[in-house]
Amino acid sequence: MKSRRYIRNIALPILLVLALAQCSGTVPEPGEKAPGYYLDEEAPAHSLRTAQRVQKGWFSFGNPDAIRDYLRLFALITSEEAARRNRAYLVKEKWHSDLIKGLDQALVWGRGMRADPRRAYDLSKVYRDRGTQLPRPFVASALLTLAARGGLPVARFDWARDRLDEDGD
Numbered sequence: 001m002k003s004r005r006y007i008r009n010i011a012l013p014i015l016l017v018l019a020l021a022q023c024s025g026t027v028p029e030p031g032e033k034a035p036g037y038y039l040d041e042e043a044p045a046h047s048l049r050t051a052q053r054v055q056k057g058w059f060s061f062g063n064p065d066a067i068r069d070y071l072r073l074f075a076l077i078t079s080e081e082a083a084r085r086n087r088a089y090l091v092k093e094k095w096h097s098d099l100i101k102g103l104d105q106a107l108v109w110g111r112g113m114r115a116d117p118r119r120a121y122d123l124s125k126v127y128r129d130r131g132t133q134l135p136r137p138f139v140a141s142a143l144l145t146l147a148a149r150g151g152l153p154v155a156r157f158d159w160a161r162d163r164l165d166e167d168g169d
Contacts, residue, residue, distance in 0.1 A: 044086050047074040047135070048103070055099055069135045071102050075110030076142040083107055113143065117150025124155075 044052075051070035075083065087107075090100050113120040124143035127136050144162065147155035 044089050045074050045078060045082070047071070047077075048086060048090070048099075050135075051102075052095060052099060055096060066133075066135065067099070067102060068106070069139050071099075071106035072109060073135050073139050073142060074103070075106040076113065076139070076146060113146055114150075117147040117152045117155065120144075120150065121147035121152050121155040121158075124158075 047070045051067045051074075054066045054070065074086070078086070087100065087103060090103065113123070120143045124140045124147060127140035127143060130136055141162070144155060144159050148159040
């Protein structure tokens, strides 16, 4: 009985004060970001994080061009505004300069693909024929979608055919 009173009156308030002291300064004010916390639109895109992991040697799926392909995939599926935000994040977080340089090259490449749907369609066939190693099928699909949106009739047909399953549904 005496020990319960001791815990309730002395130990619990001390633990509470220690816990509050340890947390002080880490709780953000309203409208302020906690350190290391980013909103979804500020965090890097999945393909950029994967390119970073490949660059660090975590995995490459046996594809020596995987970094370039992931950066190209990012350039194809991301808007210009989101690409600028993601690039600013990479610079701010001091990602490897080769990744940032590769991202810049991929963004220029992506603009070229958007400007020329025929070239995007031809390159989608090259990516599709080069194999099934990741991220090649995703880049091929993104290029085909881009060409179809560009109004190329053959690309629209191939895009629709790719969406069919084996049963024709």
